[in-house]
Amino acid sequence: MASHKPTAVLIIHGGYFLPAAWDAFWDKLRQAGFIVKCPRLPSCGDKRPPTATMNDDIIAVREAVQELIDTNNSILVLAHSYGGMVASEAISPDLYANNGKGAVGLILLSAWLVQPGDTLTDVISKYGFQCKVDLSDNGDGTFFAKNAPESFYNDIESIEAKDLAAKNVTHNLFAGSGKISGAPWKDLPTTYIHCAQDMAIMLPLQQSMVQDAVNMGGKLITKTIDSGCHESAMNLERSMMVASNAE
Template identity: 60%
Template sequence: MSSQNPTAILIIHGAFFLPSSWQPLINTLAQSQQYTIRCPHLPSCGDERPPKATRDDDIAAVRTAAKELIDMGHNILVLAHSYGGIVACEAITKDLYAHANGNGIVSLLLLSTWLIQPGHTFEDVITKYGLPGEVDVGNNGDGTVFAKNAPASFYNDIGDPVVAGELAKENVTHNWVAGPGKINGAPWMDLPTMYVFCRRDLAILLPLQRCMVRDALDAGGRARFVTEEIDSGHCPFLSMPVEVVRVVNKAVEEFD
């Protein structure tokens, strides 16, 4: 194994989710006993109302988890999902990279994430490419938003509508203030990165995923950037965790 091979996985979850949503995947990954796994709670997700947490708090939570893993001697694969891609771009800065004689972050796996160019915003992407998906976003009027149609937009590949409905009960509010704002970072320009297209995703539609990746490839960078596809909806970590483990292992092998 390469000295740069990851020994830990840092999961950055999406806006309407909690770390508990990732437990099926964490359990599947843990069976191999190959990785130490962390999935810190992003404070803007499921925040009190009116909300107090911002994107800066989400960034701080990720950086704290990364530094703890680095202090433990790990090299880290960061696995970001959906809004987690926005947090990753701001939280994963060069001081957290693995350098010649030290541990740190060695690669990224972006699972149907928002991939926004430095200097641009979420709104810029929507203006350029149109509506992102079929999530019917409800506004609580206090700064928090929620998914009105989570069973249909997040769990369309589950198959059993009863199970999809039960999963939707676990979704939480998101502090909308945490989402907008200019993106400054682009760790995918420096670190080996795999973007995983979710073909049946109704929250971030496949054409939009492809457009954001095309923009990233056009922007260039010093690192290897590859893509993979899975036939899933927005949450394959729930609907097909074994398939997500496959792409995790493929990312590790790809960048060895």
């Protein structure tokens, strides 16, 4: 997948979640020999009323990438859901690999893939809101998923789903309302992994965004896993190991 095999994985989590949601997958990556970072995006679980914007999320990711660069790591960036938008803006050419240090590849896991010059609203206007998450406004600028067990955790047992849903956090939905300007998927080897059961960004929408990216010059390869939002990380393991070990 890249000219330099990655020594580190930088995870950019999605909205309504915190880094702890990736703990099990994080452990598997560490056992495989990777250094792992998953910075908390400030717009997730923000104070109420919220103050963090996507720019704050971008800063958090860039700081984490720079720390990995400073310790001589080549980095595979894994972005999920809202994290795809953050990745587009945060992973700019100054963070690409130089002498083996920096970003060498990108994995978009059922992630928002918004074209430069467009907003998330533009994508939704073009393809419709292909989402089964029942989002509700707290009235203070934060949003939460009313049906998290059924939408985020539709691929696991209902009791566990309810327990995990209780750990979801609010998200400042308007954090991602601005125009996207970056497109690291045009420059870096990129794999888009479709999650067939994802209810947050449904499969046809994932496919449409990828096709738009290809039409814009992106050389993405795709894989599909039979997974929803929660189990996507665990079902990703095999595909990610193949990608990260490729020359």
